Amino acid sequence: MTELLSAAALEAELRETGERRYHHLHPFHRLLHSGGLSQTQVQAWALNRYYYQSRIPHKDAIIVSRLPDAASRRIWRQRLIDHDGDDADEGGIARWLRLAVGVGLDQDYVQSAAGTLPATRFAVDAYVNFVRDRSLLEAIASSLTELFSPGIIATRVAGMLANYDFVSPDTLSYFNNRLHQAPRDADYALAYVKANARTAAEQQSVITALRFKCDVLWAQLDALYSAYVAPGHIPPGAFLADAQPELAR
């Protein structure tokens, strides 16, 4: 049924997938960016997304471990450097931690991941397992959500600064670096899948991998919305604003 697409048509399909399924469409993000969340709800977002951030270098190291040649490994290795930094105060994870502390969370509590929603863990771990268990082509394709992140980052930074008095430019510094890292990374991954998806089935697997990754991001926001917005069913053991200092000990 599926036919071999030109590289340009494959790219168009991927961009359309993002337009329909990327989490910029999720109602939680609309609330986050428009000032519709309480500080506790923003904390829940920062806390849960920390778990996602903390797994990214694991995911990227798996991809490096699977790349066949030194040239491509060197390129992908940059993601490890970007995320883990050169010392404890640097890199994307450290900057996300500053964001979490900046919105009022306890650093040890965030790093313990004790209050993370189980659904966040399941979705994020599914992503790491996908990258380990599927073809290298699919593993690389699943990173293509970064094609769509500059747009959401611009909206987010402007919206959060305008709408929350507990958010400062320094708190959001994580996103400054992502604005140039994400397009560079996405360009490489997009060129890779366009060059390496050589059959209709491989092209389909690339589209399915991007759809899977959109599901991973979407499910994290569904879980946040369900626990902390409506209906507000916080699962047993997950982050509660009042219990935070106690849970942190």
Add this chain to the structure above:
Amino acid sequence: MTELLSAAALEAELRETGERRYHHLHPFHRLLHSGGLSQTQVQAWALNRYYYQSRIPHKDAIIVSRLPDAASRRIWRQRLIDHDGDDADEGGIARWLRLAVGVGLDQDYVQSAAGTLPATRFAVDAYVNFVRDRSLLEAIASSLTELFSPGIIATRVAGMLANYDFVSPDTLSYFNNRLHQAPRDADYALAYVKANARTAAEQQSVITALRFKCDVLWAQLDALYSAYVAPGHIPPGAFLADAQPELAR
């Protein structure tokens, strides 16, 4: 900090974990059992839980593959027989499929798992991966939610028959067998962990494994509630009552 517990004290801890974290406490189950759901919502439950059922023999086969002696493998093998049956019309999965068709779903659509919520997949796959990646003791302990299932089954069958005119005793026949299988299986697993958790750390790992499994069940109901009850955000691509026949083709 943790001390070695007697076998009886370990069992008491496990039972208390179930009292606080098993999914009989989840508001979705209260709605399901009391007649508070529409037929479409019951369909969403049956469809998503089919994915869970369909993965159980994978989980049990992994455990069989890890058991060191023929005697324990023979005992655990019974779960494969119970679930997969001796032919296509038999066993727990076939009976769950009858339940799904009985509440009005298309059999091919259910078996395709196309409408399954991503969050259901992530939670269920996390369970299968847990059983593969953790210690054998933890893998076996994660099955201990079956200690608590007879209570919920009795409530469910009585409640659903009383409250939904689209549910018949035949539709619910899956649960008849579970009423004697689950206690037999749980007794074996409980005796195993009581005999084999010999250090405080191992006992703690058993309790954590049960807590993890409770999270797996809870997250599935959170996802159902969020998508199909409130706020009713159905993620892209998931089951929609009206779209079912179309999606099934």
